[in-house]
Each structure stands twice: as C-alpha cells, then as structure tokens.
Amino acid sequence: MSNIVEACNVRVRFRIHGTLQALLKGSKDPFIDAVRDVSFSIREGETFTLVGESGSGKSTLAMALAGLHKTAEGSILFNGEDITKMDDEAMQSYRKKISFMWQNPVGSLSPRLNVGSLITEPFHIHNLKQKDLKAESDRLLQLVGLPKHFSERYPHQLSGGQARRVGVARALALHPKLIIADEPTAGLDVSVQGEILNLLNRLQDELGVSMFVITHNLNIVRHISDRTAIMYLGRFVEQGDTDNIFAKAKHPYTLALLSANPEADPDAKINRIELKGEVPSLMMRPTGCEFHTRCPFVSSGCSDQFPPVLNEGKHWLTCHYPR
Amino acid sequence: MSDHVLSIKDLSVHYETNAGVLQALRHINLDVPKGSIVGVVGESGCGKSTLISSIIRLLAENATVPNGSIEFEDEDLLKLGQEEMRAIRGSAMSIVFQDPMSTLNPVLSIGRQMVDVQYRDNKTYAEKLQRSKEMLESVGIPDPAGRLKQFPHEFSGGMQQRISIAMALQANPSLLIADEPTTALDATLEVQIVHLLKELQKNMGCSILFISHHLGVIAELCDFVVVMYAGEVVEEGSVRDVFYHPAHPYTRKLLQCDPAVIVEKSRHLPTIPGEIPNLIEVPRGCVFRDRCDSALAQCATQVPEWDECQTGHFVSCHGVDS
Numbered sequence: 070m071s072n073i074v075e076a077c078n079v080r081v082r083f084r085i086h087g088t089l090q091a092l093l094k095g096s097k098d099p100f101i102d103a104v105r106d107v108s109f110s111i112r113e114g115e116t117f118t119l120v121g122e123s124g125s126g127k128s129t130l131a132m133a134l135a136g137l138h139k140t141a142e143g144s145i146l147f148n149g150e151d152i153t154k155m156d157d158e159a160m161q162s163y164r165k166k167i168s169f170m171w172q173n174p175v176g177s178l179s180p181r182l183n184v185g186s187l188i189t190e191p192f193h194i195h196n197l198k199q200k201d202l203k204a205e206s207d208r209l210l211q212l213v214g215l216p217k218h219f220s221e222r223y224p225h226q227l228s229g230g231q232a233r234r235v236g237v238a239r240a241l242a243l244h245p246k247l248i249i250a251d252e253p254t255a256g257l258d259v260s261v262q263g264e265i266l267n268l269l270n271r272l273q274d275e276l277g278v279s280m281f282v283i284t285h286n287l288n289i290v291r292h293i294s295d296r297t298a299i300m301y302l303g304r305f306v307e308q309g310d311t312d313n314i315f316a317k318a319k320h321p322y323t324l325a326l327l328s329a330n331p332e333a334d335p336d337a338k339i340n341r342i343e344l345k346g347e348v349p350s351l352m353m354r355p356t357g358c359e360f361h362t363r364c365p366f367v368s369s370g371c372s373d374q375f376p377p378v379l380n381e382g383k384h385w386l387t388c389h390y391p392r
Numbered sequence: 393m394s395d396h397v398l399s400i401k402d403l404s405v406h407y408e409t410n411a412g413v414l415q416a417l418r419h420i421n422l423d424v425p426k427g428s429i430v431g432v433v434g435e436s437g438c439g440k441s442t443l444i445s446s447i448i449r450l451l452a453e454n455a456t457v458p459n460g461s462i463e464f465e466d467e468d469l470l471k472l473g474q475e476e477m478r479a480i481r482g483s484a485m486s487i488v489f490q491d492p493m494s495t496l497n498p499v500l501s502i503g504r505q506m507v508d509v510q511y512r513d514n515k516t517y518a519e520k521l522q523r524s525k526e527m528l529e530s531v532g533i534p535d536p537a538g539r540l541k542q543f544p545h546e547f548s549g550g551m552q553q554r555i556s557i558a559m560a561l562q563a564n565p566s567l568l569i570a571d572e573p574t575t576a577l578d579a580t581l582e583v584q585i586v587h588l589l590k591e592l593q594k595n596m597g598c599s600i601l602f603i604s605h606h607l608g609v610i611a612e613l614c615d616f617v618v619v620m621y622a623g624e625v626v627e628e629g630s631v632r633d634v635f636y637h638p639a640h641p642y643t644r645k646l647l648q649c650d651p652a653v654i655v656e657k658s659r660h661l662p663t664i665p666g667e668i669p670n671l672i673e674v675p676r677g678c679v680f681r682d683r684c685d686s687a688l689a690q691c692a693t694q695v696p697e698w699d700e701c702q703t704g705h706f707v708s709c710h711g712v713d714s
Contacts, residue, residue, distance in 0.1 A: 122578040122579075122580065122581075123549065123578055228436075228437075228667075229436065258435040258436055258605055259435075259605065259607070259646065259649060259650045259651065260435065260645070260646065260649045260663055260664040261435075261663075262651055262661075263649050263651060263661035263662060263663040264663045266651070266661055267659075267660055267661055267663065270659045270660070274659075285578050285579060286579070286651075287579065288650075288651040288652040289651050291651075291654075291655075291657050292651060292654070292657060292658055292659070292661060311657075312657065325580060326579060326580065329579040329580045329582070329583045330579060330608065330652060331582070331583065331586065331606070331608030331609045331611065331612045331652075332608050332611065332612075332652065332653075333607040333608050333610075333611045333635060333647060333650055333652060333653050334611055334635060335611045335612070335631045335632050335635055335636075336632070337611070337612075341583070343583070343584075344580050347548050347550060347551070348548070
C-alpha cells in the first residue's frame, strides 16, 4: 500500500506578540509553536488517529493538513505533491480531494439551509453544477443511512446522531481520497457513538477512503484506527500500530491516558497512573523532556536533556525511560 | 426524620407546546439516601435536565407538574413559595453545571464571585474572603490567596470546574447536584474531578446527585444508580446490582454498547436500533417496547409496574419476575 499523505517535520507557529510588544517585553521570539517537528504518514484506505488532550495541537495539525493553516517548516506530501508550496489554484483542486468533518455536529451545519442544500453545497463551491443535484443528495443520504425525505429538513429538526450523519454525507459528496474528522463522536450518546463508528468503518470498507481522525476518547480509537499517534504540547510522544499501542504502550503519557479510562465495573481494580498538575503553557515550554513536569516516573536527565527517539519501525516513541 | 435527603415520589412534568402536551417526566420515583452518591444515567432527551430543573424549581414557564412530590429534608419543595425556595437554593442544595466557563462570570474576579455567593452569612468581607481561600485550597488549587484575584479566563477548564465545585460547596449544602460536570473535560482531568468529588463527599458528608451519560464514571463514583429512558425511571439499585445484574433490557443494552466495555477490536459495534419515542404521543404499554428484543404480548398494552426484583433493586419491566 502506498502512502497518501506523508508529513515530515511539520511545524505550525502562531504570533502572540506584535513587533512593538515583543520589543517592549524583550522577548526574542514572539511566536508559539502549536505543532512542532511532527512526522507521520497515512496509507491508502487506512485510518490514522491522533489522540491528545485539549490544547495539545490536534486540531491545528488537522487544519494544517487541510491547508487552512500555513506551516512554518516541514512538508506535507499528498500523493507526492507538497501542499505547503501550492498556489491558490492548486489548493482549490487539492481541497476537492479531501474533506473535513467538523467537531460540533449541529454547529457545523448552517441553520438556514436544508439538508439537501447542505450536502450538495460542495458541488456549487467546486463549480460542478451540471450534476443532477437531487440525485446526488439522494445518493448521499442513502449512503449514510438516512431516508430521502430528510433532504427537506433543517438542522434544528435533527438529533445529534442524525446531524453527524449529514456531516458525513457532506464530507463524502465529492468522492474524497482523505477525510479529516475532528472528534466524530464528541457530544453523542454511547449508543449513537457506536452507530457513527460503524458507519465510518463501513464507508471505509466500501469506498476505500483514508481517514485522519482526531479524538481524546481512547475507547473509540481501538475500533476504528489502524495506526495511532499520541500528541502532547504539539509534539508526538508515541506512534505506532493501534494494536501495538494498546497492548504495549511505553511512554508514561500514553499509559496515563490509557489508565484514565473509567471502567463500567464498580469493583474494577485500576492501576491508575495519575498525572500531576496541568498542561504547561505553550509560551513556557518545559526544558528537557516536555512531559517531565507531569510525569510520575521522572528521573535524572529528564529535566535538562531532550529525550532520545526510539524507533522500532512499527512503534516510535521519545522517552528517556520507556516503561 | 427519614434516611433520605431527597425523596421524589410519582413525579410527572409536562410541557405545553404548540404541537401538544409533551410528557417529559412520567411517574418518577427516586431516593437519595443521606451521605451517598446517586448517579442518574440516560441518553439525551430522557429527561435528566427536566428532573434537575424540577428539583431546584427552575422549570420553564410552559411546564406543569400534574402530580407527585419532591421531599427535601422532609419538606415538599413543590409546595414552597418562591422566597422559601430561594433560601434553599445555594445553601441547603446547590448545583454544579456542565460547562464551567459559562457558570462563572467572566468580568468578575474569582474572589469577588466567591464572596458574593456568601451573601446570606453575617460575616465581614475579610472573613468571607478567608472562607473562599479555604474552599479553593480544599479543591486543590495551588496558591489560593493569589488566585482569588484572577479572572475565569486565566484558569484552565479543569481548574474552572474545581472552582465551580468549591463555590457550590461553600455553604455546606446537604445535597449537591452535579449535572455532567466532567463531560467538557479531558480524560485525565475527568478522573481528577471524580476523585475530588469522592473525597469532598467523604469529608463534608453531603449527598450528591450525579447526572452523567458516562457509565464508567458512574461505576467509579456512585453508590446507587438510577437509569432513565424516555422520561421514566426504568431501573434503580446499588451500583453493583445494576452493573453486574442489570434487570431491564435497556440497561443491559446500554452496558453492552459502551465502546469502553468492548476490549476486543471490532469493526462492527453493537448499537440500540430504533429511536426514542415521541413524548407528545406516548405509546401505550412499555415505552421501551419498540427497541426491546424480549418484548412480550402484554408489553404492548400494559405499563409495567415499578417492582422490587431484589432487595433494594427496583425495575419496571414485564419480563422480570418480582
């Protein structure tokens, strides 16, 4: 299988001070790095999942991948073409090949458009008006398991799960090669979460589309993902095959996330790895290993030396003392 | 005095809408024993929020309560006037909401807000500030004296939720209502908040009514569980009874389809087919009938009775022998 996306040392920065403010405050670097030195690849027809807490840079990376944020360094190859160097015209045709599912299922649908117009909007944007839009909307609704008459409904008439299905239908409209899904199950009930994950899995099997999924819910990762990366403060700390990550995670942060899952068993003995404190500010990144301020296994060297990269091919991590 | 802080009997709440009368809650029974944590589980639209609003008497204007009683410390809340109700809210009974950012006022400092909620106490400003400092300390916020001067946006989501909990507990309430307090938080913070609530409950001895749709959190935190479906309580019992021996088919399905429970990798997850019934025209018989695998003939005609299937384990289902 060939790679559809290859990202290499991607860095996304945001300016936090103006020039004058930076001068007055004496800060040499008026930028923060939201995403730093991130490398990964997505194979055709596979699901790549990105896990991390709020503020870890997951959504920023996804938007960089969609060309919505400029990258400061690094390259993102899509089918061999570098999207960071594309001009507007090339970008337009690139965006036809990818699609984005936004986090809030109802909020990402315009309240003034009915479902039929919403899911055929991509055809207007990309000047494909010659298509029979009614037929297209019927096809898409059928694909995501909604009845045809839903095309007359407005977003406020939909439940959370139905709105999410409409989001999936819209994402599929132009036969994309890659779908970027930001928290596809956030805010949904457990029984509906299962439905949406089944739908995504089924569509992937039928259409062979690749997916880049962002989530902070590790429970769902196991069931949809082929490969997983764990992100902390804008960097990957561990990545590898999902089965491998769940079976033998080695980075303390991954272990903490895995053990933070409350189990639906009142007597479960959970060997919980508790993290101290809060996520540090991006403006003051910790020295050495950036996780050392919260790591329960912190030891000598962690606070001043950057951790080495351990790469076993299928399993990649950066830690001084992997478990 | 009874052993229950809160005791709801046969409560129904209806909403008058343009399309007709929506029966949001129908004949709810619920008890919160003293010093215990009771979890309420259910999917969106099952009436969890209506239940809370009716307990704190903040129902929307189009709501009516045709029957039932809500006994709080041996007083029927439904019979109290607005003034008496105001005296209870925030002192004997308080609430933590889902989204901490919209709970806190963005233009007032934390200290000011925490002093403001003590308006009933006959104390000096300095004493109230001292009390606020102690509360912040007890919810694990470092440097409380310095933090009191800061504003909500200077705190992270987890910290904000800790502050809302501190404010809710400031008046030593006998009942704390927590409405999905961890839903807006990350997994690691969720665990921290759950532990905090457990510890505070132990130290302060209050009862907690904990609303959530996260089964794992309920299992870890609560002593008793109430399962709601489409405006009815379908099962109630100790957390071990309900999680180990679920009696109602809905509870069983809910437990099965939680992605967290399924350890084996699966491309096809179990779901509960069908939809929640329309509560304007509540179907005859059992409300869960359409989605139930083991529906009997009488399920279509008779409403199942609220029965004790084991000591302290209640269920409303025709398929369960009492």
